[in-house]
Amino acid sequence: MCYSPGTEEAEMRKRQQSQNEGTSSVSQAPSNQRPNTCCFCWCCCCSCSCSKITLEELLSWAQNFDKMMKSPAGRNTFREFLRTEYSEENLLFWLACEEFKHEQNKKAIEEKARVIYEDYISILSPKEVSLDSRVREVINRNLLDPSPHMYEDAQLQIYTLMHRDSFPRFLNSQIYKSLVENLSGGTSDT
Structure with missing residues (x-):
């Protein structure tokens, strides 16, 4: 599975920190190139959920933003699109808030609240979102x-922004259309 709560944000933070410091890691892919061109995720494997998307699931995303956001493959595909629009931080913020909601340790709550604030607010x-x-x-x-x-209002505002603003463009994007075409055997009308 491509998505693991917290891991995605941590990897992104490491990748950006490395780029900001001017260093590069052999294990990191350049930010403009996917290490595995058969799917839209950054996990470097073909066993991820992205390679198991059905055409039916993919087409259902066009009808229901919530369904896409609940799907790890949907989030990863949408994230790839947001990256092209330089608005990936919206999804990363939303994911950080989702993870944060499950935290129960008081010290961890204080630390994560601060990190989310510094990273996105x-x-x-x-x-900054x-x-x-x-x-x-x-x-x-x-x-x-x-x-x-504490971030629920902000999270809802960003979710609504992605839904109303980015999502319609995503459905018309080459990323989404190519995926539909690949899964439908190259006979897509979309």
């Missing part, structure tokens, strides 16, 4: 006593 972050001032104010207040649900 801070105006100093290169991965677009939030309105009301939501930012609530987050700033909640940082004094963080809880696993």
Whole structure:
């Protein structure tokens, strides 16, 4: 399976940190090239969920954004598209919030709340997500006593943004159309 909560964000953070430091790792793929061109994920294997997508599942994403977001293969394909639009941080933020909701350890909650803030909310972050001032104010207040649900309003705002703004473009993208064509045996009308 391609997706593992936390692992995806950690790998992305390492990759970006390495790029920012000007170093490269032999095990890392360049950010503009997928290591495995048979699927849209970064796991370097052919046994991932991306290679097990059915045409029916793929077409169902076009009808239901929520269904796509619940699918590891759907999230990975959508993430690949967001990367081309330089808005991958929206999905990464959403995933970080999903993972954060399950945290129960008080120290870990405080640490993860801070990391999410620094990575996605801070105006100093290169991965800052677009939030309105009301939501930012609530987050700033909640940082004094963080809880696993403190980012829910922000997460909903970003989810809605992806759904209304990015998702329609994704369905018209070459990434999605190529995948439909490949799974339908090259006879796609989309």
